[in-house]
Amino acid sequence: xxxxxxxxxxxxxxxxxxxxxxxxxxxxxxxxxxxxxxxxxxxxxxxxxxxxxxxxxxxxxxxxxxxxxxxxxxxxxxxxxxxxxxxxxxxxxxxxxxxxxxxxxxxxxxxxxxxxxxxxxxxxxxxxxxxxxxxxxxxxxxxxxxxxxxxxxxxxxxxxxxxxxxxxxxxxxxxxxxxxxxxxxxxxxxxxxxxxxxxxxxxxxxxxxxxxxxxxxxxxxxxxxxxxxxxxxxxxxxxxxxxxxxxxxxxxxxxxxxxxxxxxxxxxxxxxxxxxxxxxxxxxxxxxxxxxxxxxxxxxxxxxxxxxxxxxxxxxxxxxxxxxxxxxxxxxxxxxxxxxxxxxxxxxxxxxxxxxxxxxxxxxxxxxxxxxxxxxxxxxxxxxxxxxxxxxxxxxxxxxxxxxxxxxxxxxxxxxxxxxxxxxxxxxxxxxxxxxxxxxxxxxxxxxxxxxxxxxxxxxxxxxxxxxxxxxxxxxxxxxxxxxxxxxxxxxxxxxxxxxxxxxxxxxxxxxxxxxxxxxxxxxxxxxxxxxxxxxxxxxxxxxxxxxxxxxxxxxxxxxxxxxxxxxxxxxxxxxxxxxxxxxxxxxxxxxxxxxxxxxxxxxxxxxxxxxxxxxxxxxxxxxxxxxxxxxxxxxxxxxxxxxxxxxxxxxxxxxxxxxxxxxxxxxxxxxxxxxxxxxxxxxxxxxxxxxxxxxxxxxxxxxxxxxxxxxxxxxxxxxxxxxxxxxxxxxxxxxxxxxxxxxxxxxxxxxxxxxxxxxxxxxxx
DNA sequence: CTATGTAAACAAC
DNA sequence: GTTGTTTACATAG
Numbered sequence: 196x197x198x199x200x201x202x203x204x205x206x207x208x209x210x211x212x213x214x215x216x217x218x219x220x221x222x223x224x225x226x227x228x229x230x231x232x233x234x235x236x237x238x239x240x241x242x243x244x245x246x247x248x249x250x251x252x253x254x255x256x257x258x259x260x261x262x263x264x265x266x267x268x269x270x271x272x273x274x275x276x277x278x279x280x281x282x283x284x285x286x287x288x289x290x291x292x293x294x295x296x297x298x299x300x301x302x303x304x305x306x307x308x309x310x311x312x313x314x315x316x317x318x319x320x321x322x323x324x325x326x327x328x329x330x331x332x333x334x335x336x337x338x339x340x341x342x343x344x345x346x347x348x349x350x351x352x353x354x355x356x357x358x359x360x361x362x363x364x365x366x367x368x369x370x371x372x373x374x375x376x377x378x379x380x381x382x383x384x385x386x387x388x389x390x391x392x393x394x395x396x397x398x399x400x401x402x403x404x405x406x407x408x409x410x411x412x413x414x415x416x417x418x419x420x421x422x423x424x425x426x427x428x429x430x431x432x433x434x435x436x437x438x439x440x441x442x443x444x445x446x447x448x449x450x451x452x453x454x455x456x457x458x459x460x461x462x463x464x465x466x467x468x469x470x471x472x473x474x475x476x477x478x479x480x481x482x483x484x485x486x487x488x489x490x491x492x493x494x495x496x497x498x499x500x501x502x503x504x505x506x507x508x509x510x511x512x513x514x515x516x517x518x519x520x521x522x523x524x525x526x527x528x529x530x531x532x533x534x535x536x537x538x539x540x541x542x543x544x545x546x547x548x549x550x551x552x553x554x555x556x557x558x559x560x561x562x563x564x565x566x567x568x569x570x571x572x573x574x575x576x577x578x579x580x581x582x583x584x585x586x587x588x589x590x591x592x593x594x595x596x597x598x599x600x601x602x603x604x605x606x607x608x609x610x611x612x613x614x615x616x617x618x619x620x621x622x623x624x625x626x627x628x629x630x631x632x633x634x635x636x637x638x639x640x641x642x643x644x645x646x647x648x649x650x651x652x653x654x655x656x657x658x659x660x661x662x663x664x665x666x667x668x669x670x671x672x673x674x675x676x677x678x679x680x681x682x683x684x685x686x687x688x689x690x691x692x693x694x695x696x697x698x699x700x701x702x703x704x705x706x707x708x709x710x711x712x713x714x715x716x717x718x719x720x721x722x723x724x725x726x727x728x729x730x731x732x733x734x735x736x737x738x739x740x741x742x743x744x745x746x747x748x749x750x751x752x753x754x755x756x757x758x759x760x761x762x763x764x765x766x767x768x769x770x771x772x773x774x775x776x777x778x779x780x781x782x783x784x785x786x787x788x789x790x791x792x793x794x795x796x797x798x799x800x801x802x803x804x805x806x807x808x809x810x811x812x813x814x815x816x817x818x819x820x821x822x823x824x825x826x827x828x829x830x831x832x833x834x835x836x837x838x839x840x841x842x843x844x845x846x847x848x849x850x851x852x853x854x855x856x857x858x859x860x861x862x863x864x865x866x867x868x869x870x871x872x873x874x875x876x877x878x879x880x881x882x883x884x885x886x887x888x889x890x891x892x893x894x895x896x897x898x899x900x901x902x903x904x905x906x907x908x909x910x911x912x913x914x915x916x917x918x919x920x921x922x923x924x925x926x927x928x929x930x931x932x933x934x935x936x937x938x939x940x941x942x943x944x945x946x947x948x949x950x951x952x953x954x955x956x957x958x959x960x961x
Numbered sequence: 962c963t964a965t966g967t968a969a970a971c972a973a974c
Numbered sequence: 975g976t977t978g979t980t981t982a983c984a985t986a987g
Contacts, residue, residue, distance in 0.1 A: 435965060454977060475967060482967080485979050492978080501977075967984080974976080 257282060261298070268300040286922050303920040428466040436476075436483040439465065440490060442515045444505050450512075451493065451502035454481065464515060 262268040273282055282303070290299040432439065443460035444452045452460065458477055462469035468476050484490045489509035493502045 437965085473967090475969095478968070479966060481976095481978060482980085483965090484977095963987085965985085965987105968982085970979100970981080972977100972979080974978105 259301075262302065267293070267296070267298050268302065269298045270302045270304065272304055274305075283922055290922070301922040303922060429471055431467050431472070432465045434465075436479050437487055437489075438513065440480060440483055440503070441505055441510070441513050444490075444503060445510065445512050445514045449502075450510070451504040453500060453502055454484070457484075457503060 257274065258272040259269050262270050271282070271286065286301045286303075290297070290301065293299050434442070439461050440457055442464070443457045444450055446460060447456075457480060461480070484492070484503055489506050491504045491506050493504055494500065495502065
């Protein structure tokens with residue numbers, strides 16, 4: 196309000212639109228889809244599944260054995276093609292029946308089972324995106340599938356890795372990422388999906404500035420039954436605009452959303468904005484979108500529609516669901532509860548961060564979605580001789596795994612790393628590669644994973660089939676200044692390694708226009724034809740918050756990414772995952788990005804605030820954007836993307852600490868995630884779930900040498916890690932775990948009593 | 962000082 | 975009017 200005298204004049208900013216090329220595919224996208232949230236066709240499919248689930252039958256092929264050392268715990272081997280949801284339902288029922296005395300915890304692992312095809316990737320990816328969004332959505336049991344984010348369970352095969360996004364709502368609507376199995380929602384009770392689902396959209400109230408004012412506000416509140424959120428209507432959500440924007444964008448399958456849809460999503464999920472907030476909140480949303488580098492604007496091919504996306508490197512794929520669970524079981528989430536402080540709290544950060552440890556109470560009312568299950572992390576030895584065995588199983592994305600593991604363990608050593616802020620440094624300043632800044636955090640990371648890796652991007656675009664590389668190549672135009680520059684590679688150093696997204700790019704110092712880069716990199720974009728727009732140089736200069744960069748643009752950008760080897764280079768983030776699932780690559784990265792989501796104190800993680808704090812990292816702001824592929828030193832893995840995004844979030848949700856810390860036995864093997872990745876044993880490829888054989892994928896590892904890191908040896912041949920889920924019927928939780936499977940030949944001692952006869956479960960292994 | 966929120970001036974459509 | 979960008983300022987921590 197204040198009119199500040201100081202207000203600078205702004206001269207024309209915009210630049211002409213880019214030429215758009217249309218992508219054929221895109222077309223559909225172009226349109227803003229609104230959130231119609233509700234949606235889509237997928238239902239039919241879903242229903243089927245659901246139906247099944249209800250039946251609770253265990254599919255054929257399921258094998259259950261008692262865990263040798265854990266009481267009331269059974270190991271359930273699920274064929275890839277089995278309907279997980281139904282299995283979980285059945286197990287839940289079984290566990291409930293047993294109560295505390297009988298088996299009430301189940302470790303679910305994929306046994307590949309049906310050899311069949313790799314699970315197909317879900318429909319999802321494919322191109323359709325927008326248009327299709329329909330995809331398979333599975334709907335969950337949850338209450339409202341509708342719109343928003345629903346995470347659904349996935350069908351068969353999906354165990355681990357996939358993220359399915361199903362999203363119902365197309366872009367607008369949200370889909371969360373799902374972490375497939377991990378999603379608790381399956382259990383029904385927890386559904387957090389869209390808070391309230393919204394419905395309605397607002398009529399948009401009109402102008403921003405008008406006030407709705409309170410007066411009207413309250414009126415609408417829903418009946419209170421639900422308590423939670425309703426109450427919350429009048430309360431401001433504890434999330435920052437940045438966080439809410441991320442939730443909104445991440446709720447869509449494509450991870451992109453038009454401004455209007457963002458408004459709508461927020462209104463739908465946070466009634467406060469619809470009813471109570473001053474109209475100026477929309478201005479704030481826009482402000483945040485422009486301000487934070489993590490938000491990248493892309494235009495549709497035709498140039499008509501602008502979509503806001505989250506730079507893959509920075510995207511933690513946070514969704515409302517992931518972050519918290521409503522206190523009230525029944526009610527939809529209600530983040531809103533909290534107080535209405537004036538300020539929304541720092542929100543996520545804190546909240547998100549959540550370590551499970553934290554007292555819930557402290558955090559506003561939200562609870563973490565996933566309970567930790569430490570105990571489950573017990574390594575399981577696999578008798579089988581071959582290392583591969585589990586192929587079907589999930590590959591755990593490293594990161595994920597790491598995170599999983601670490602979660603509990605972590606605490607021991609580790610530190611929590613914090614996500615560096617994103618340095619969005621914005622353009623200008625890019626720290627030199629060397630720039631030292633990287634600092635601290637990295638260190639941590641260094642070892643482990645770099646959580647930050649950009650990796651993630653993944654999914655988004657999967658839609659576009661194929662092209663992984665393409666995108667890279669594809670030039671996207673940047674709007675602005677021609678800067679585009681592709682970054683030259685910076686040589687930089689590895690240092691960056693760890694940093695978070697930003698880091699990745701570390702070298703990339705070139706900050707340049709952030710956005711520009713982003714465009715480049717983000718997978719999505721690649722895919723799509725979108726252009727990215729965004730910042731122009733101008734910004735760089737500017738001192739605006741965001742910009743902060745310190746350095747002048749290095750100029751170079753790290754473009755390398757692309758240039759380089761195809762596989763490798765691609766920024767992790769970018770990879771569009773063709774199908775995400777497929778991507779086997781281990782990705783460590785994602786985690787980082789988020790900072791492991793939770794781990795990082797929220798702050799960082801969060802959105803990282805894009806706002807650059809200037810000081811923070813030297814990294815260039817863009818760094819993340821660019822995400823230098825391999826380059827980043829340690830990050831190498833980044834290239835790997837996680838197979839699924841899902842994990843990322845998942846992990847986050849867990850609030851795992853750093854990878855490195857993980858206590859699990861298995862872990863010890865790897866010092867860092869990287870190691871894991873590197874290590875062969877994992878067959879990443881084999882991921883059953885992934886649709887694609889990895890073969891295609893490039894695995895990151897090779898290419899980049901880690902920077903300085905010593906790479907560690909890979910896992911022993913006889914061991915491998917696989918991801919599994921732990922269903923605890925005592926508390927209705929479903930969590931991912933990383934299993935250490937030992938093959939014969941290993942040291943016996945290690946094995947210990949807990950060996951499980953995997954052969955029983957997974958004949959195929961043999 | 963940082964992160965965030967808010968208001969506002971402008972620009973381009 | 976909408977969308978996007980950028981400043982300026984306020985404020986909590």
